[in-house]
């Protein structure tokens with residue numbers, strides 16, 4: 001399983017011969033100016049919630065690549081009205097796709113689509129394939145339901161927001177890593193805006209003191225789990 005950080009909340013997961021793109025916000029992100037969305041050929045686009053900083057490039061990429069959108073019912077319906085195919089889910093549900101399974105799990109946040117349409121409830125995903133299992137938390141506060149995840153999955157990696165203000169901050173993300181039972185975290189949702197700037201070294205140390213490795217790859221760089 002190869003995971004590429006594409007800035008803000010966006011990662012690409014390459015696994016089992018498929019590409020899953022999560023929360024694309026690339027063209028509006030100056031930090032990701034070197035990423036060309038035309039080079040992305042995902043099979044699926046997973047959207048955790050409807051906020052602009054998670055869906056900005058979803059329509060353009062879906063139309064070019066023919067990727068299917070996996071998200072909540074409301075968001076999939078909204079994209080369906082634009083002629084984009086999707087697979088609707090809701091919290092607690094799991095589905096077997098050709099690459100593996102996706103389970104939609106709780107997130108504590110909000111969700112509205114860019115034009116003001118109700119965006120359903122925000123979510124996270126647990127993606128499980130023959131190559132590994134990853135928890136994509138989406139935008140969320142720390143919450144107790146995270147503790148249920150390791151009762152059903154043995155995670156190899158958690159992708160957690162760490163930028164604070166709109167989501168968990170570093171201290172809560174360290175706790176979240178413990179709740180879901182991972183020793184490796186990919187940090188996202190930091191530094192894009194002044195509200196979510198972090199000190200990376202302090203963040204790494206906070207995780208390390210709890211025995212957890214915090215990975216903060218450069219935008220465009222990949223890790224393998």
Ligand code: NI
Nearest residue numbers: 049051109139
């Ligand atoms: Ni959000």
Ligand code: MN
Nearest residue numbers: 009051053139
């Ligand atoms: Mn966000």
